[in-house]
Amino acid sequence: MSSRLASAILLAVCVAQAIVSATVDPDQADPTHHLSERWYHDENHSVHTLFRRGGNDGIIYSPIGSPDWAQGFPADPALMQNMPQAWLDALHAAIAAGKIPDIPVTTMGGPSPTYPDGYDPMSPNVCSSSYQCRIPGDIWDGPPGTLSLSFDDGPLPPSPTLYRFLKEKQQHATHFFIGSNILQYHDYFQTVWLDNQDDIAVHTWTHPYMTTKTNEEVLAELGWTMQLIHNSTGGRVPKYWRPPYGDSDTRVRAIAQEVFGLTTVVWNQDTNDWSLSDPVPLTSLDQIASQMHTWLTGPKTPGLIILEHELSDQSVQAFMSAWDLMVSNGWKIASVAQMGDVNAYQNAWNATSPVAPARIGEISIHPPPASPTPSLSHDSSSTHVAQSTGKPSPPHTNQKNSATDRSAASTMLTWLAIFVATITVCILS
Ligand SMILES: [Zn+2]
Structure with a gap:
């Protein structure tokens, strides 16, 4: 009888374990997925x-390019209007x-932004990157042997040529996008996001000299661009x-970091390729090819972060012409995030990984409606058109709710298994 009893208990335990394990989130069971379970900032960051987050946890974003998707985002003169109060509250x-250091705004009297008397741009309390002053924590150099691929100012009409080239080479890059360009050239955005699955980063909404802007204007330039990228990815x-302009x-930098959690990325080599399409360019394709040869065949420490643009056909050509040299000289070519083997987004590893779950008490921020139409609201339960990114749904969207559901189901099934085991034991006894 005792062996039958032991067998029954063993069987019941096995059944319980099987039932419970079938309901456990595979992300939790697989340590390689733990990164998807959290944000990459400390718990208290604003x-x-x-x-x-988007996905299926209560917010479904409008299809990229649709009127609802574009609604509420500002035209340049209206940048400061309808800014979400939560952004302002976080700034204050x-x-x-x-x-946030109390540094005055600059003026553009000459080639570089100028500070009022008494503010040295090279002093640690100002440290202007326009004057090549480097603030610790900002990214100027790559790890040894790496070449960070990043392109500024897109998406724009020359961009598709670049995206086709990168895809053909199976190469990822970071795109520092201008928010208003994403609105205007959303088809190109879709291409780089869906087809290339590249890393999308922020290059402000209107591309100003940021030190000329007030705290609130800096907030708007960054916030709107982040919001549109967030809603579209x-x-x-x-x-x-x-x-912009470095x-x-x-x-x-403190507003970007302290309010929005952004890391500042500059560069350590400049092609001046942005000027190629100007009536009087500062450089030429030959000159860039010569510079590229010097950099790509030179020392590998520090790693290269070359400033390049998807601004004109010529600037895209300058990059494509240098590609073979990048490869043949043995550089590890990567996006900014891949270069450091770190996450490309604050709440996700890259374009294809799961997005970390929303936190309890999060504020839902959507661009307020530009007109009385009641579409975009601050109510997270409001109905939006399903996001048509075309991207396969991450396997663990809706993580918070489904995790809660799984936990409840798991508890119930465990008790059921114990109940079955008890009945079995009683019958066998
Ligand atoms: Zn730029």
Whole structure:
């Protein structure tokens, strides 16, 4: 009898284990997926409350390019209008906490932004990147042996040629996009996001010299661009931004970091390729080819971060012409995130990985409606058209809710198994 009893108990335990294990989130069972379960910032960073993830957890974004998708985002003169209060609150909290240096805005009297008397752009408290002052934590160099591929100012009509080339070479890159260009050239955005699955980063909404902007204007330039990328990538929160013209300082950088969790990326080699399409260019394709040869055959420490643009057919050509040299010289060619083997988004590893779950108490921020139409609201339960990214749904979307459901089901089934085991034991006894 005792062996039958032991067998029955063993059987019941096995059944219980099988039932429970079948209901456990495979992400939790697989340590390689743990990164998908969390944000990459500390728990208290304000960015957690500023953006909400997409997918199937209550917010479904409008199809890219649709009127609802574009609604609420500002034209240039309206950049400051309808800015979500939560952004302003986060900015003011950061200022009150002493996290945003009180540096005056610059003026553009000459080739570089100018600070008022008494503010040295090379001093640690100002540290202007326009003057090549490097703030610790900002990215200027790559790890030894790496070549970071990044392209600024897109998406634009020359972009598809670049995207086809990158895809043909099976090469990922980081694209520092201008928010208003994403709105205008959403088809190209879809291509680089869906076909290339490249990393999307922030290059502001209107491409200004950022140190000339007030705190609130800096907030709007970054926030709107982040919001549009977030809404267009299944809820991914951008991690990197690059200041237009490389113009940042301790104040601008602190707003990006403290309010929005953004890391500043500059560069250590400049092709001046942005000027190729100008009436009087500062460089030529031959000159860029010569510079590329020097850099690509030179020392591999530090790694290269070359400033390149998807701004004109010529700038795209300058990159494509240098490709063979990049490969033949043995550089590890990667996006900014891949270069450091880190996450490309604050809440996701890359374009194809799951997005980290929303946190309890998160604020749902959507661009407010531009007209009285009641479409985009702050109510997370409001109905939106399904996102048509065409991207296969991540296997673990809706993680918070489904995790809760799984947990409840698991508990119930465990008790059921124990009940069955008890009955079995009673019968056998
Ligand atoms: Zn730019």
